[in-house]
Amino acid sequence: MRRILVVGGGYAGFYTAWKLEKKLRREEAEVVVVDPRPYMTYQPFLPEVVAGSVEARHAAVSLRRNLRRTKIVSGMVTGISHADRKVTIRPAQGPDYTMTYDVIAVTAGAVTRTFDVPGVADRAIGMKHVEEAVAIRDRLFTAYDEAAGLEPGPERRKLLTITFVGGGFSGVEGFAELQSLAKSLLKKYPELSESDLAFHLVEATGRILPEVSDKPGEWVVKMLERRGAQVHLNTTMTSAEDGHVVLSDGSEFDSELIVWTAGNAATRLLRNHTDLPHNERGLVQVRADLRIGTDAEVMTDAWAAGDDAAVPDLASSKPGAYTVPNAQNAVRQGKRLAKNLVRSLRGREPKDYVHHSLGAIATLGLGTGIFQYRGIVIKGLLAWLMHRGYHVLAVPTWDRKVRVFSVWLVSFFYGRDIVSLASVQSPREAFETEAKARTLSVSRPG
Numbered sequence: 263m264r265r266i267l268v269v270g271g272g273y274a275g276f277y278t279a280w281k282l283e284k285k286l287r288r289e290e291a292e293v294v295v296v297d298p299r300p301y302m303t304y305q306p307f308l309p310e311v312v313a314g315s316v317e318a319r320h321a322a323v324s325l326r327r328n329l330r331r332t333k334i335v336s337g338m339v340t341g342i343s344h345a346d347r348k349v350t351i352r353p354a355q356g357p358d359y360t361m362t363y364d365v366i367a368v369t370a371g372a373v374t375r376t377f378d379v380p381g382v383a384d385r386a387i388g389m390k391h392v393e394e395a396v397a398i399r400d401r402l403f404t405a406y407d408e409a410a411g412l413e414p415g416p417e418r419r420k421l422l423t424i425t426f427v428g429g430g431f432s433g434v435e436g437f438a439e440l441q442s443l444a445k446s447l448l449k450k451y452p453e454l455s456e457s458d459l460a461f462h463l464v465e466a467t468g469r470i471l472p473e474v475s476d477k478p479g480e481w482v483v484k485m486l487e488r489r490g491a492q493v494h495l496n497t498t499m500t501s502a503e504d505g506h507v508v509l510s511d512g513s514e515f516d517s518e519l520i521v522w523t524a525g526n527a528a529t530r531l532l533r534n535h536t537d538l539p540h541n542e543r544g545l546v547q548v549r550a551d552l553r554i555g556t557d558a559e560v561m562t563d564a565w566a567a568g569d570d571a572a573v574p575d576l577a578s579s580k581p582g583a584y585t586v587p588n589a590q591n592a593v594r595q596g597k598r599l600a601k602n603l604v605r606s607l608r609g610r611e612p613k614d615y616v617h618h619s620l621g622a623i624a625t626l627g628l629g630t631g632i633f634q635y636r637g638i639v640i641k642g643l644l645a646w647l648m649h650r651g652y653h654v655l656a657v658p659t660w661d662r663k664v665r666v667f668s669v670w671l672v673s674f675f676y677g678r679d680i681v682s683l684a685s686v687q688s689p690r691e692a693f694e695t696e697a698k699a700r701t702l703s704v705s706r707p708g
């Protein structure tokens with residue numbers, strides 16, 4: 263039986279495999295998904311995981327539970343040799359091994375783009391994965407607990423100073439959600455006041471939220487500033503050593519929590535370890551029908567979709583434009599890829615991927631959002647309700663929809679959960695301390 267190997271079970275990979283399961287006849291081909299994570303992350307929920315409005319587990323969609331006819335392989339693909347039709351897989355345990363395939367679908371997404379800013383690698387955290395979102399939330403709660411026990415002063419100020427670098431969609435959503443959570447938390451911490459909090463959003467260009475037009479973008483900046491944030495436009499971070507932030511606009515401050523959301527970069531796998539064609543940004547070069555290659559030359563049995571692929575945008579009037587790396591495209595490209603792959607297995611021509619944007623929608627903290635579709639702009643509560651409505655319907659599987667909705671419903675009556683479980687990062691600490699103390703008292707009897 264032919265083997266279709268899907269590299270990465272995120273948005274595009276999950277939908278590719280899901281659709282393949284529906285379309286393929288039994289015995290027509292075996293589908294294998296390789297991913298180091300056993301779940302697809304519903305990234306649009308991460309800002310709400312940060313804010314404690316969505317349970318971390320509910321933003322993760324299990325591959326094994328939902329891809330029942332697919333073989334799930336836990337591991338990282340570290341090399342692709344399409345000429346030999348084989349990949350190298352690095353499992354969590356044991357040595358690397360190779361796996362052969364007949365057809366490959368590359369859907370490995372992107373990684374957070376970092377720059378060589380001193381201190382960033384040691385101090386900052388990204389916001390692409392569930393564990394990062396949980397850690398950001400827990401760090402805020404822990405900072406509150408610690409700050410409440412301190413006298414006003416630089417140490418307390420540092421704990422309560424939060425910096426986000428990158429004013430794209432995920433950065434602004436995460437920033438606004440965390441700011442809204444931080445302000446609402448003050449009610450539970452009478453030792454702290456609003457003047458103790460400092461929120462900095464640093465953006466290298468002259469505007470935030472590139473997906474919406476200038477006016478709505480300006481409205482969001484003003485709204486964040488009204489809530490007490492400092493938005494540094496046309497500014498970069500030059501240093502963050504030991505949490506001391508230096509910005510190119512001359513500002514300097516200490517910040518305990520630095521979240522890095524300054525864009526996407528191609529994975530190292532695709533930049534350096536494949537024989538697949540890629541562009542200058544490291545993205546796999548695909549045709550509009552999602553086969554890897556160019557109009558002039560097509561690679562057989564090789565497909566790609568999602569954030570790791572440069573897909574020609576046939577819906578754009580700009581010549582040479584590529585589709586925007588977002589979930590809207592990743593989902594639809596995954597489905598198109600599966601349909602096209604099945605068509606080509608059956609000797610039919612694949613169809614081009616064309617998608618006209620449905621607009622952009624963002625959550626900006628409890629009760630506030632923004633939506634734009636061409637000239638139509640909706641702000642505030644209605645946009646926020648639309649955001650929740652859209653995403654609860656869009657998250658795959660009824661199981662996830664119902665769980666997410668139930669948490670929202672419970673929070674409506676009882677508020678968000680504000681417990682920090684930062685100690686899950688070191689779960690053996692209490693047990694270890696007790697065991698060590700006992701060993702000491704036994705070795706020193708009397």
Ligand SMILES: Cc1cc2nc3c(=O)[nH]c(=O)nc-3n(C[C@H](O)[C@H](O)[C@H](O)COP(=O)(O)OP(=O)(O)OC[C@H]3O[C@@H](n4cnc5c(N)ncnc54)[C@H](O)[C@@H]3O)c2cc1C
Pocket residue numbers: 269270271272273274275296297298299301302303304305306307308309337338339340369370371372389390431432433529531567568569570587588589590591592623
């Ligand atoms: C915080 C945040 C909020 C967002 N909000 C929105 C939104 O509201 N609307 C919207 O449209 N988009 C949103 N996006 C963007 C959207 O989530 C991404 O565009 C989408 O996830 C891309 O899908 P993908 O399948 O290409 O990549 P991913 O979903 O990132 O999946 C890639 C998968 O590949 C795996 N992988 C990586 N390397 C390897 C390897 N070498 N071997 C095997 N597996 C590998 C990864 O573990 C991962 O599971 C948001 C993104 C973030 C970070």
